[in-house]
Amino acid sequence: MRVFSRIEENYIKGIYKLQQDMKIVTTNALAALLNTAAASVTDMLKKLRTKKIIEYKKYYGFNLNELGKREALRIIRRHRLWEYFLVEKLGMEWNKVHEVAEELEHVSSPELIKRLDEFLEYPTTDPHGDPIPAESGEITLRKQVALPNFPLKKNGMVSAVGNQSDDMLRMLDHYNINIGAQIKVLRHFGFDGSMEIKLLKQPAFNISHQIAQNIFVYDK
Amino acid sequence: MRVFSRIEENYIKGIYKLQQDMKIVTTNALAALLNTAAASVTDMLKKLRTKKIIEYKKYYGFNLNELGKREALRIIRRHRLWEYFLVEKLGMEWNKVHEVAEELEHVSSPELIKRLDEFLEYPTTDPHGDPIPAESGEITLRKQVALPNFPLKKNGMVSAVGNQSDDMLRMLDHYNINIGAQIKVLRHFGFDGSMEIKLLKQPAFNISHQIAQNIFVYDK
DNA sequence: ATTATTTTTTAGATTTATCTAAAATTTGGC
DNA sequence: GCCAAATTTTAGATAAATCTAAAAAATAAT
Numbered sequence: 084m085r086v087f088s089r090i091e092e093n094y095i096k097g098i099y100k101l102q103q104d105m106k107i108v109t110t111n112a113l114a115a116l117l118n119t120a121a122a123s124v125t126d127m128l129k130k131l132r133t134k135k136i137i138e139y140k141k142y143y144g145f146n147l148n149e150l151g152k153r154e155a156l157r158i159i160r161r162h163r164l165w166e167y168f169l170v171e172k173l174g175m176e177w178n179k180v181h182e183v184a185e186e187l188e189h190v191s192s193p194e195l196i197k198r199l200d201e202f203l204e205y206p207t208t209d210p211h212g213d214p215i216p217a218e219s220g221e222i223t224l225r226k227q228v229a230l231p232n233f234p235l236k237k238n239g240m241v242s243a244v245g246n247q248s249d250d251m252l253r254m255l256d257h258y259n260i261n262i263g264a265q266i267k268v269l270r271h272f273g274f275d276g277s278m279e280i281k282l283l284k285q286p287a288f289n290i291s292h293q294i295a296q297n298i299f300v301y302d303k
Numbered sequence: 304m305r306v307f308s309r310i311e312e313n314y315i316k317g318i319y320k321l322q323q324d325m326k327i328v329t330t331n332a333l334a335a336l337l338n339t340a341a342a343s344v345t346d347m348l349k350k351l352r353t354k355k356i357i358e359y360k361k362y363y364g365f366n367l368n369e370l371g372k373r374e375a376l377r378i379i380r381r382h383r384l385w386e387y388f389l390v391e392k393l394g395m396e397w398n399k400v401h402e403v404a405e406e407l408e409h410v411s412s413p414e415l416i417k418r419l420d421e422f423l424e425y426p427t428t429d430p431h432g433d434p435i436p437a438e439s440g441e442i443t444l445r446k447q448v449a450l451p452n453f454p455l456k457k458n459g460m461v462s463a464v465g466n467q468s469d470d471m472l473r474m475l476d477h478y479n480i481n482i483g484a485q486i487k488v489l490r491h492f493g494f495d496g497s498m499e500i501k502l503l504k505q506p507a508f509n510i511s512h513q514i515a516q517n518i519f520v521y522d523k
Numbered sequence: 524a525t526t527a528t529t530t531t532t533t534a535g536a537t538t539t540a541t542c543t544a545a546a547a548t549t550t551g552g553c
Numbered sequence: 554g555c556c557a558a559a560t561t562t563t564a565g566a567t568a569a570a571t572c573t574a575a576a577a578a579a580t581a582a583t
Contacts, residue, residue, distance in 0.1 A: 088569080088570090090569085090570070109530080109531090119571075120573080121531065122531085122534095122571085122574095123572075124531090125531065125532055125533085126569095126570075127570080130569095141532075142531055142532075142577085142578055142579065143579090173415070173422050177412075182412070186409075186410045186411075188405045189406075190403065190407055190410075192406075194395065194399075194403075195403050198393040198394060200391060233471070264478070310540065311537085329560080330560075330561055330562085331561080337539075339540095339542090340542060340543080341560080341561065342541085342562075342564095343540070343541055344543095344561090345561065345563085346539095346540075361562075362549065362561055362562075363549090363561095475581080
């Protein structure tokens with residue numbers, strides 16, 4: 084049958100996400116991400132270890148090995164293809180599709196995903212600007228940078244948002260900061276780290292450092 | 304959260320299916336359909352009874368009450384909309400979509416289903432010819448009849464197939480007996496119950512009683 | 524460097540869905 | 554109408570995923 088249960092898949096996805104910036108993932112970090120008790124994480128780690136998809140040293144930390152990463156990318160591929168479908172074909176709002184995709188991603192028929200990809204005409208990024216892994220597992224990481232680190236007065240394109248909480252997405256929507264939007268940083272204010280930014284055809288306005296850190300852009 | 308687990312949903316769907324021709328469903332019948340032990344069915348019945356969606360009399364039988372039927376129709380609606388999508392949009396073969404739809408049907412976002420329906424332009428029957436229940440729960444049961452009971456030399460339209468085993472579907476495909484096909488019965492052979500049938504633009508040919516019983520048609 | 528704090532793991536319980544085997548009930552044969 | 558057979562339910566166990574509380578290990582603080 085199915086190689087990984089949907090619960091195992093959620094753990095795999097979580098580990099993948101965390102190990103992108105932590106390299107070695109800790110039990111508590113994963114527990115917080117998955118909203119579960121640390122003890123539950125430990126239990127699952129043992130299981131994933133016997134399935135040979137993680138490296139795990141007790142009391143130290145863990146991460147996905149090559150097999151694990153490939154599996155994570157398969158899940159992420161499904162998730163992002165569905166997100167693309169939900170927005171581009173069904174017309175759902177890009178800040179509301181995550182939850183639904185979270186369910187659809189576990190439907191694991193390879194033929195389904197292959198045909199969906201074809202139907203969508205092989206998209207390369209999802210509605211949040213995140214790259215869609217190829218069937219082979221390859222993922223093209225365009226070099227993107229958080230807004231505070233982006234050069235002044237240079238045109239950039241919003242590529243992704245770091246924090247996908249509802250509050251955050253609603254606020255971005257309010258300011259018309261959408262994926263693909265052209266954006267420019269006009270000034271930094273050292274005092275509070277806030278900054279003045281400008282979008283095409285809109286007056287400049289100010290955003291806090293906290294928000295700026297969650298907006299990623301690449302060169303336009 | 305979610306009102307019914309996906310396992311409960313499968314039981315609900317199973318009961319609905321059986322009670323169409325049995326009215327009162329028995330434990331063994333459901334166990335056979337779901338490929339599970341009779342004891343497991345009994346356990347689940349108790350649970351569904353506390354959730355107030357079935358009538359259940361010990362040792363006698365059970366069926367869905369109004370609430371249960373509505374829930375069943377919601378699940379079937381999702382299943383058939385997805386089947387339609389898989390065939391019409393993704394180009395999958397109609398005899399291969401059942402399994403995948405079996406998974407997709409449990410994704411329960413109402414907005415998703417509403418928009419999917421809209422995207423598909425409100426289809427009324429799935430690729431097997433079965434009617435898709437409306438959002439309200441209404442289902443139009445066109446009066447369909449098994450081929451052996453269909454009048455001689457009258458034009459009918461293939462509306463559904465009773466047995467959706469792979470073997471059956473492959474054979475139907477071989478003979479071009481597709482949903483929607485125009486069909487006519489030329490002769491009955493009393494000896495073995497086989498019959499001669501004819502499809503549009505094809506020479507007449509003979510099918511066994513067993514197969515004929517699994518082909519449903521309605522007046523054209 | 525020893526103690527205090529935090530993190531992680533273990534131990535033991537719980538919930539959901541399942542099973543087998545035995546007991547209870549109903550149905551069918553004669 | 555009673556006995557045998559079939560069906561259904563109960564009892565008790567198991568597996569997956571979770572939890573809380575206590576123990577073990579690692580990290581930080583004085």
